[in-house]
Amino acid sequence: MNHTFETIYEKESDAIFRFCLVRVSSREQSLDITQETFLRLWQSLKKGEDIQNSRAFLFTIAHRLVIDWYRKKKSLSWDKIFSKDDKEIDVVDEKTTEINLSTSAEGRYLMDKINELSPSYRDPVYLRYGEDLSPPEIGEILGISTNAASVRINRGLEELRKKYLSR
Amino acid sequence: MKDNNLQNSIEEIKKIKMTALEKKRVFEYVVNSKISSSQESIRSPWFNYSFIARIKKTRLAYYVVVPLIIILASGGIAFASEDSLPNSILYPIKVSIVEPIRGALTFSPKAKAVYESNLATKRMVEAETLAGEGKLNQPIENRLNNLLERHTASLNNALNKVDKIESTTGSIGQSEDLITNFHANMNAHAQVLDILSGKKEYDQNGQYNDIQISKTARDNADLITNISKNDEIKTENKIQNKLDNYKRRKEAIQSLIDKTTTELDRASAKPSASSQEIIESTNQTLNRAKQFLYDANEHENKGDQAGAYSTLLDSESSVKEAGIFLQTGLKFGGKFKGKWND
The missing domain is CATH 1.10.10.10 (Winged helix-like DNA-binding domain superfamily/Winged helix DNA-binding domain)
Structure with a gap:
């Protein structure tokens, strides 16, 4: 199982990372989501689940995690707007371009x-x-x-x- | 893709990768993560003794357990529909499924006749209950009316079969008991229903017009009784057999009259505004029963055995009707809307 996972990881990790980066525009966030995506794959393989198409599986997980990330970010933004905190409001939406790309x-x-x-x-x-x-x-x-x-x-x-x- | 610039830009994006360090860090985190092991559910020590565990071990058990669950759930619904009224959503289940199934499971003609007679009585009680609550509307009346007709038809079929068996075996009395019981129940409950519904109309001739269901009940009662009497006239042998039963039945009717009189006296001891009309009406019916009994004796003395027996049955029906009306009327007493003779 370790060998299977390693093979998939080597083949798909950059693509998943890239996909996340295009969507969230933050390297650190992209790395977190990529890590979580492969963690889910690792757990599924450990449970003995039969994954026919690992690529589709990974992109599906990553896609959902990105959506979840946006939902959490938006709710957090509204909390900041309505709070009495004097800190600068960081409104995050899908078009934020905090890009750190080489x-x-x-x-x-x-x-x-x-x-x-x-x-x-x-x-x-x-x-x-x-x-x-x-x-x-x-x-x-x-x-x-x-x-x-x-x-x-x-x-x-x-x-x-x-x-x-x-x- | 024709645009070279766009294609070049895509190729640039494809060059985006994790650094070697980032890739190694993510990989090591995943393979060394303890989250996966802790997420495994801990089996209860009692699992091996649980019913569910045994079911899971045997796939064949699904073919037993699932149908059993379905049967029990259906039984629950049937049980819940038992006391449902015509304005309930469970009522169609009761009258269209539960009752017909039970009817199909009664095999002897006598049992079927009893069953259908009881169902007819049940429809009257349902009408009374709704009338007492002021919920007996026209659609419900129509529905109950149709059901009443259906039960009467089934009762008649069953009584014919009982009659044939009696003719074959020489035994008598069963069909007559069934007929007098049905007659008494229909008339008694029709009377109660008329009072509860408060719908009292008199035509131009001063004749009282009861409500639809009550009229159907009374008509059906007379229909069953008349069919039976017509059959008796045709069969001389049956009359001879019944004469042997005459004395026994006469004594039973007298006993019933005495018993109903005692109950009436007990009710009369503590009269109320609502019970007064019940007592008066019961008294009238009881007097009718006594009169029939007297008339039967007169027929017997004149040698008219057939007339005596027929009138005796009328007496029996009337005294039963008086008892049922008294019992039912006192139960609904507080809901009576007005006097009988206003």
Whole structure:
């Protein structure tokens, strides 16, 4: 089991990290979510669960953890707004770009534009072109049909082109 | 993807990776984590002795336990529907499922006749209960009416079979007991229902018009009785057999009259505004029973054996009706809306 996990980890850890980073735009947070994602995989393997597609499994877990992270962050933001604390309010939303990337400006710009896409298009587009996942795999991860995934990919790409080329 | 700039940007994103240190740190954390072991549930020391554990060990038990649970749950619903009234959501279960099933499980014609007669009485009691609460509306009346017709038809079928058995075996009396009981119950409860519902209407001729269910009950009672009497006329042998039973039945009716009179006297000792009309009406019915008994004796003295026996049955029916009306009327006493003869 250790060997299986190690193999999967070597193959997928960067992709999961990258996926989280595009979404949360914070390296530390991305590392935390990546760690939690693989911890879930480790526990499932230890229980003897039969995981047919480890890639889809990991992206599904990561996707849900990112959503949970946003929910916690937003509720925390509202608490800060309504508190009498004099500290500076840090309103976090999905477009916060606290990016600490060792990548080119072009890459960072594209990530910004992906994050500006409609929520239903953002993940399908990234998973398709950023991680080379197939529409069936994307459908499985996001809990939608293969057809729906294909439609969102195409529409998302059109929208991304407009945004990217509008500069 | 045609745009080279967009493609290049995507390639840039794909270069994003964890550092070697970050990757090692995450890996070691996961494989050395103690969270996974602590999340295993601790089995109770009593697990091996628990019923659920035994079920889990034997898959075949599912084929026994699950049907058993379904049966018990169904029994619970059936039990809960037992006392339901026509305005309850469980009532359809009672009249469409529970009662027909029970009826199907009664095998002898006599048992079926008793069962259907009791069901007819039950419908009247349900009507009385709702009328006492002011909840007896037209749709419910219609429903109860239809059920009453159904029970009467089933009773008639069963009585025919009882009659045939009696003709074959030579034994008599069972069908007559059933008929007089049904007649008494229908008339007594119809009378109570009329008073409880407060619906008293008189036509142009001064004749009283009772409510629909009461009318159906009385009509059905007469129908069953008349069918039986018509059959008696056709069968001479049956009449001869009944004459042998005449004395026994006469003594039983006299005993019943005495008993009902005692109960009436007891109720009369502590009269109230509501019980007074019950006592008066019971007294009238009891007097009717006594008159029938006297008339039966007159027929017997004249040698009209068939007439004597028929009138004797009328007496029996009337005294039973008086007893049932007294008992039921006193139970609903506080809910009577007005006097009988206003």
